[in-house]
Amino acid sequence: MGSPVIIHGHCLPRYQALYDAFTANFVERGDVGAAAALVVDGELVADLWAGAVAPGEAPPWQADTLVNIWSTTKGVTATCFAMLVSRGQIDYERAVAEYWPEFAANGKGAVTVAQLLSHQAGLCGFRRSARVEDFYDAHKAAEELAAMEPFWQPGSNAGYHAITIGLLATALFEKVEGRSIRQFVADELANYDISIGLPAIRAHRAATMIAPPHMGTEALMTELTQPQMAALANPPLDPLLPNDPAWRAAEIPSANGFATARGLAHLYGELARGGGNLVSPDVLERATQVRYEGPDAVLGVPARWAAGFLRNVSGLYGESEAAYGHGGWGGSFAFADPDRQIGFAYTMNRMGTDLIGDPRNISLVASI
Template identity: 60%
Template sequence: MTAIHGTAAPGFELVREAFASNFSERTDVGAAVALVIDGRIVVDLWGGVADPAEGREWNADTLANIWSTTKGVTAACFAMLVDRGQIDYDLPVAHYWPEFGVAGKEKITVAMMLSHQAGLCGFRDPATIEDFYDAERAAARLAAAEPFWVPGTQSGYHAITIGFLATALFKRVEGRTIKQFVSDEFGRLGMNIGLPLSLAHHAATMIAPPSLTSTGLVQDMTDAQFAAIANPPIDPLAPNSDDWRAAEIPSANGFATARSLAVLYGALAGDGTINGDRLIGTDAIASATVERISGVDAILGIQASWGCGFLRNTDQVYGPNEAAFGHSGWGGSFAFGDPAARLGLSYTMNRMGTDLINDPRNVAIVNAVYESL
């Protein structure tokens, strides 16, 4: 039986039980779960093994690659710029990044870009994983490219490329890349884009799913789908490499503790403060999470409702309350905030699952949380 460490406040025993059952019944190897309500950490649990080869245990500070759960962190960074008056969701991206305004992209707003409407879901010409390791060059290629569809007519998940677009725009507005901004603003919480060498000993080793690959999400792919998820195909073990960890991919190579993500989303779902310190105003949170587009996503082929970088709650993936928002990652990680319940909830792990949505481990944790409220 896997030992579960950490704390769960009285009344949240069901969450501990669900988390433990993820190991005994749902094949977790190493994982963590955290829950913040009204700014207070009420669940902070971890267990299992961070690195099976070394036998290194998961601990309170273990950092896992969270794949697309990273996108929610990037969305929070933009919302903070909006709050500070540095950027406007409704202005064209080209207002801040003139080189972007070519090839039919002149009217793409910041909101459209962040809500996956820009049609820049991948590269048109062949790409390799090494192309992901130069964020500025990747962004320049996308800025010169023609969209795969008329911008604003539909959403299509920019699985990797939204990270390059986002950090290029962010740097032109704020002066820092998203990677540096996260390090400065959130690093103390236990959250990074990429992984500094000094923290390598805290990293979990990712374990590939038994069957699903990044190209197995969609069959009979369109050109846009191929560009988004198969050009190049992503190795689920890439986060274990030094090159991936050194890169800046604010769509996929976030490394975080479950606690750090829960604290962030607890602030976003509450009064915008962390330990009494103002992070962001509630008006900016509302603007970031209001629906910008909804419908069947052209890449994922599933119903999606997008805010400015946040995935809005559909099909009760993030609990029963419609106002919940967050993001999930390939293999099973997730983090979300629920303003109605004033909570932030997060789960991180190293054994990747095969479900695109409704991973059984996620469902068990989310159900246990809401049964405990």
């Protein structure tokens, strides 16, 4: 960069390494606008932001700048389900079809709530040619997916339901709770400054997503299998979709969450302390229990799927085997480490091309 980056916020001296890594992400790794936050035992020990909300002579990133977090949204959705289980309204081990009878079609009658949330239902995409607009009518899309023949025998494999898990999840959630996940987040997680989609009242705070030329979901893999094609390339997703008013208006609780790093860190910080006021400790244990371990049939990388959360794999969230969270396309991520009672989050607007192992993420995690 032409001029030194100015880092805003605060960071306790003990976490100077995080401050340095965050700074280096701008100086050495191309960040344009970003934020990072660390909560330890309920205390916000680092809350950093820097850069600009868009390319060029754009306004500076603020303390409350929101950004689309892509699949980091999935951890929020997993938390909503854990809250519902804690309240006795749904059970991870019960069949989805008990709450949603139509879901039983085409041999899916035994699929449990936990299997659905851990990407084992085989509904990773549509079988027909789809358009992005199909994701904007969540109810219609969910009905079609529920009636569909799965891409594999449910429970025999797991493959990342990149977008469809959000559509299925909110349909199931609404049948059980009465509110959609979007409404539930607005009502129950307002303190964490997270929304599904971007309500007009929050729009002025949103950063613009930036991506390299020719970047799209279909480029994540070379030769696509049928499930990969369905999940990642039907339709291919443009990384700049979050700048589109139609995307921002939709309800896609797998991919169109808008949040601050601070809010996400507080959310995971609460979970890291045994669930806090959100989730009972016994339910949190079930929510984060590994439901599938092995190669992911869509992403082609090792995965340890819990009930909507990704359990730590390949040191993604540091050294703790017990850590869990979720990351998003392009680089955002948030996680809880219950061993050290920490919640951490990183949000940014300049998307990277690494499916896993974004150098910005590796550096931040190593620093804490």
